[in-house]
Amino acid sequence: xxxxxxxxxxxxxxxxxxxxxxxxxxxxxxxxxxxxxxxTASAAAATPTPTSADNKPKAATTEKKSVPNFVGMGLQxxxxxxxxxxxxxxxxxxxxxxxxxxxxxxxxxxxxxSVKAGTVAATTTKLDFGAVKLAESCPAHDQxxxxxxxxxxxxxxxxxxxxxxxxxxSSTSITVNDATGASRWVLIESxxxxxxxxxxxxxxxxxxxxxxxAVKFGESCP
Numbered sequence: 550x551x552x553x554x555x556x557x558x559x560x561x562x563x564x565x566x567x568x569x570x571x572x573x574x575x576x577x578x579x580x581x582x583x584x585x586x587x588x589t590a591s592a593a594a595a596t597p598t599p600t601s602a603d604n605k606p607k608a609a610t611t612e613k614k615s616v617p618n619f620v621g622m623g624l625q626x627x628x629x630x631x632x633x634x635x636x637x638x639x640x641x642x643x644x645x646x647x648x649x650x651x652x653x654x655x656x657x658x659x660x661x662x663s664v665k666a667g668t669v670a671a672t673t674t675k676l677d678f679g680a681v682k683l684a685e686s687c688p689a690h691d692q693x694x695x696x697x698x699x700x701x702x703x704x705x706x707x708x709x710x711x712x713x714x715x716x717x718x719s720s721t722s723i724t725v726n727d728a729t730g731a732s733r734w735v736l737i738e739s740x741x742x743x744x745x746x747x748x749x750x751x752x753x754x755x756x757x758x759x760x761x762x763a764v765k766f767g768e769s770c771p
Contacts, residue, residue, distance in 0.1 A: 611671045618666035624680050625654035635672040644679035646692030647709035647766075649739040651680055660687035697754055704750035710763050711738035713746075721759055728762040728771055735763060744770035 614635050619627040628639055643649040644660040651657050661679035664670055679691045695703035695716040705713040710725055717723065727733040728744040735741050741763040748757065764770055 611673055613669050613671050616662075616664045616666055616668045616670055616674075616676070619659050619662050619676075619678060620666070622659050623655060623683075624651060624657040624659055624678060627659045627678055628654060631676055636674065636676055638673060638675040639678070640675060641678040641680050642691075643739075644681050644688055644691045645685070646694055646712060647739045648694065648712040648715055649709075656683055657681065658683055658687075661691055700754055702746070702748045702750055702752040702754055702759075705743040705746050705761065706750075708743055709739045709766075710735060710741045710743060710761055713743055713761055714738060717759060718754075720756070721754075724758065724760045726760065726762045728764050729768070730771075740765055742766050742770075 612635065616636070617630060617634050619630065622630065624641060631637075631639055641651045641654075641657070643651075657680040659678045659680050663677035664674060681687055694712050695705055695708055697703050697716050697718070703713075703716055705716075714723060725735045725738070725741070727735065742765070743761050743763050745762045747760040748754075
């Protein structure tokens with residue numbers, strides 16, 4: 550026969566132990582929550598709230614200096630001197646208007662500069678040097694490139710074939726002939742000058758083909 554008193558006692562003990570365990574776990578959970586909450590609060594308090602003043606960029610200051618005289622210098626030396634003076638935005642162009650590129654700067658000399666020597670300018674100012682080859686003479690004034698901005702055919706006579714091509718719309722059909730009749734190839738167009746042209750200067754440009762007859766610079770037009 551089952552001892553009901555013994556079984557009842559055991560069951561009661563199990564219930565009591567379970568209640569004690571739950572109470573202990575509850576105390577541990579509350580303790581952990583209490584121990585972490587102050588840390589979280591203090592961390593949030595320590596984190597600064599960004600303001601519009603914090604995000605506002607600081608105004609940059611631009612230094613100003615006197616622009617040196619570069620005329621008469623070799624192009625490479627002029628560029629080095631400009632950088633030493635604090636001017637780093639540099640470019641150059643062909644003073645003779647032939648649209649040649651200054652590929653090897655040591656082969657060119659400075660004829661003009663876009664900012665007059667002695668001018669106090671921001672060091673971010675772009676300096677443009679007009680230059681010619683070492684064996685060439687500087688023109689009295691930089692020759693301006695021809696332009697067809699008014700919709701009319703420019704006068705290309707004496708201008709380089711390259712400058713003429715750059716003045717026309719990129720869609721223009723252009724034929725270049727050797728004016729001497731020797732049928733030479735016009736390979737480096739900046740080395741050839743226009744003798745005659747079709748259409749003539751002043752004609753309205755309406756997409757018609759253009760023909761240029763040219764000789765090398767240093768040669769006489771026939």
